Amino acid sequence: MKHGGDLTQAMAEFGGAADEWLDLSTGINPWPYPIRKLPDSAWQRLPARADEQALLAAARATYRVPEGAGIVAAGGTQALIQLLPRLAKDGAVAVVGPTYNEHSAAWGDAGHAIAAIGDLAELPAHATHAVIVNPNNPDGRIVDPHRLAEIAAVLQRRGGWLVVDEAFADVEAGISAIASCGRLPIVVLRSFGKFYGLAGVRLGFAISTPDIANSIRTLLGPWAVSGPALHVGTKALKDAPWAMQTRIQLAAQAIKLDGILQDAGFAVIGGTSLYRLVRHREALAVHRKLAQKRIWCRSFDWSNELLRFGLPEDAKALDRLAAALAP
Numbered sequence: 001m002k003h004g005g006d007l008t009q010a011m012a013e014f015g016g017a018a019d020e021w022l023d024l025s026t027g028i029n030p031w032p033y034p035i036r037k038l039p040d041s042a043w044q045r046l047p048a049r050a051d052e053q054a055l056l057a058a059a060r061a062t063y064r065v066p067e068g069a070g071i072v073a074a075g076g077t078q079a080l081i082q083l084l085p086r087l088a089k090d091g092a093v094a095v096v097g098p099t100y101n102e103h104s105a106a107w108g109d110a111g112h113a114i115a116a117i118g119d120l121a122e123l124p125a126h127a128t129h130a131v132i133v134n135p136n137n138p139d140g141r142i143v144d145p146h147r148l149a150e151i152a153a154v155l156q157r158r159g160g161w162l163v164v165d166e167a168f169a170d171v172e173a174g175i176s177a178i179a180s181c182g183r184l185p186i187v188v189l190r191s192f193g194k195f196y197g198l199a200g201v202r203l204g205f206a207i208s209t210p211d212i213a214n215s216i217r218t219l220l221g222p223w224a225v226s227g228p229a230l231h232v233g234t235k236a237l238k239d240a241p242w243a244m245q246t247r248i249q250l251a252a253q254a255i256k257l258d259g260i261l262q263d264a265g266f267a268v269i270g271g272t273s274l275y276r277l278v279r280h281r282e283a284l285a286v287h288r289k290l291a292q293k294r295i296w297c298r299s300f301d302w303s304n305e306l307l308r309f310g311l312p313e314d315a316k317a318l319d320r321l322a323a324a325l326a327p
Contacts, residue, residue, distance in 0.1 A: 010296045022295045027275035030313035032197030033236040042227040051230040058237040068182030070213025077191045077204030085110035091128025099133045128160035138308045139270035148177040152184040170195035264325035293324040
C-alpha cells in the first residue's frame with residue numbers, strides 16, 4: 001500500500017461498498033472537529049486577505065510560533081512537501097526512515113540525490129539538507145528538539161535546510177522544533193487534517209525563517225487556501241478546550257486498541273495515539289484475513305511483519321476488530 005485512507009484498492013480486490021468497510025488504514029482522528037454552517041461568502045467569493053491573516057494568527061498562537069519566524073498556509077502539507085525541494089539549494093538530502101515515502105519521492109523528482117539514513121547521527125558529510133518526520137510515521141519515534149536544532153546548525157553551515165514534518169505532533173507535547181524556526185534554517189510542516197479529523201479540508205502550514213516563508217508564499221501564489229478551509233481552520237485552531245479533551249480521548253482509545261491487538265498476538269512496537277505499529281510474523285496473512293472481513297489496515301512494501309492500525313471510532317468498531325482477529 002502506498003497510502004492509507006483510500007478504499008479503492010480494498011474494494012477492487014475484496015469487494016464490498018465503502019460503507020461496509022472499517023477503514024483503519026489512516027492516522028486521522030476518527031472524531032472530527034464539528035463543522036457548523038459556514039457563511040455563504042466562504043463559498044461564493046475569493047478568499048479574503050483578512051480571513052487568511054485570521055487563520056495565520058490562530059495557527060501562530062496554537063503552534064507557539066516565535067515572533068521572528070514566518071508562517072505560510074497551503075492546501076495541505078502534501079503540497080508543501082512537493083514544493084520545498086524545488087525551492088531548496090541544489091544538493092543531496094538525507095531522509096531519516098523508514099518513513100512517509102512522499103518526502104524521498106518529492107526530493108528525488110526535483111533532482112536531489114537521496115541518502116537514506118536510519119538516524120540523524122548517520123548524517124553524511126555530503127548532505128546539504130535533511131528531512132525527518134517527528135513523531136515518525138509509522139513507528140512514532142521522537143527526536144528531541146534540541147537535537148534537531150544541533151543538526152539544523154550543521155546544515156546551516158552547509159547552506160542547507162532541515163525539514164521537520166510534524167504531521168502528528170499535535171498529540172505529543174514538548175517535541176516541536178518550531179521554537180528554533182526564527183534563527184535556524186528549519187522548515188516545520190504542520191498538518192491540520194490529521195489531529196482535527198478533517199483531512200478533506202486540505203490545510204497545512206510551513207513554519208520557517210521569514211525568507212524561506214516568503215519564498216514558499218511567492219511560489220504558492222494567491223488564494224492558496226480555500227475560503228471554507230480558512231473559516232474551519234481558524235475556528236478549530238482557536239478551540240483549545242476541544243484540543244485538550246481530544247488528546248485525552250485519543251490516548252484512552254489507543255490503550256483499548258493496544259489491548260485488542262496484544263490479545264490477538266501482536267507486539268505493539270510503536271506509534272502515536274492516532275495509530276499503532278505492530279509486529280506479527282504472519283502480518284500479511286492477517287492483513288488479508290481482515291480484508292476479507294472488510295477491515296482495512298496499513299501494510300508496508302518494505303516489511304512482511306509490520307502492520308499499522310488507526311483508531312476504531314467506537315466500542316462497536318473495537319468489538320468488530322476483536323472478533324475479526326479471533327482464531
